[in-house]
């Protein structure tokens with residue numbers, strides 16, 4: 001049976017969700033809705049979760065003075081609510097602290113890699129950035145600091161378990177070159193290939209209980225060590241669909257058809273993760289799509305600069321549907337994009353208030369004035385070929401451009417027809433065409449703006465049609 005299994009990245013839940021999370025989750029939701037139309041709702045599975053066994057969570061909890069587990073409970077719920085607010089229905093939200101449905105799978109993967117001879121113990125000295133939850137070589141630091149966090153990493157000296165990543169260098173290169181593991185966009189694929197070709201080094205996949213502050217999944221057979229957070233969290237993609245506790249469920253959905261991730265964590269997803277799966281003899285995800293970062297006013301968002309754009313603040317002013325629209329339309333899918341409240345307001349006014357909102361209001365008003373009655377409309381064509389290829393290529397912005405061109409064409413047609421100057425009979429013929437066209441376009445629209453599409457269908461449900469008292473997208477003052 002045909003299926004589509006996709007995942008977002010698994011967020012650390014050390015802070016509340018930011019606008020970059022919103023971008024990723026909305027992109028995932030569009031893909032989910034598209035494949036639901038294509039394959040049927042029951043054949044699509046969308047997973048997210050909480051990466052909880054991370055030191056940065058412990059540190060964040062310590063700052064608040066709340067007990068770590070309670071802190072994780074609260075923040076995981078904040079994320080769960082965020083998906084709901086954005087209009088996203090997850091099939092599963094798997095938490096890293098789930099000892100019943102996550103830990104068995106983590107230890108199982110460890111065992112499989114160990115049986116294949118790819119896990120060994122060695123004494124190690126390294127530079128660790130807690131913000132990144134990874135070790136750095138001094139050559140990769142920027143003036144001695146982590147290039148992402150601009151903080152000096154900690155010096156760690158420990159005996160840890162290592163994973164033989166070096167053994168998989170050639171296999172990984174072949175998989176990626178041949179697109180068996182497809183990396184989108186191509187500039188990220190090239191980035192990963194050049195990283196692999198520089199030579200892969202084995203990496204540490206455990207830490208002492210002391211350094212892990214007691215949290216995390218125990219290393220099988222060694223009570224003194226916990227499994228490294230990436231080895232644990234990446235596995236959420238499998239444990240969310242039954243790995244380690246429900247073989248049938250896992251076989252139904254694995255391998256993932258798509259991982260959606262930010263560009264900062266593609267190494268973990270395109271190098272470490274497939275290598276772990278190769279070692280365990282499990283099938284690999286088919287594709288990784290990586291989006292860029294969001295800047296504000298051309299700069300990285302930071303509290304110091306005071307340019308942080310909070311998704312909830314925007315949604316309060318403009319609505320969640322407008323937030324979905326802006327992120328899909330104005331943030332280029334393969335690159336970094338910029339957001340400011342001014343830009344947001346401009347797009348809102350042009351495309352939503354004066355564009356789609358005005359068109360809907362105008363046609364509904366005409367129906368009302370001309371006493372138009374909708375006879376059952378022709379069943380709309382359930383396929384949307386022109387945007388299918390856009391969506392399968394992650395070109396959300398171009399898909400919306402095409403859809404808005406169709407709305408614009410209809411608007412222009414009404415201006416030429418001038419139905420308000422026509423006799424009632426002629427006007428009704430014209431209105432029937434407009435209403436059917438709008439209803440037809442609600443199908444692709446529902447993939448991007450589900451609530452808006454539902455409201456439009458409600459307005460034009462018939463038989464009598466009248467203009468709503470509040471337009472879909474009220475104009476800004």
Ligand SMILES: [Zn+2]
Pocket residue numbers: 129130131132133146147148149150
């Ligand atoms: Zn860092």
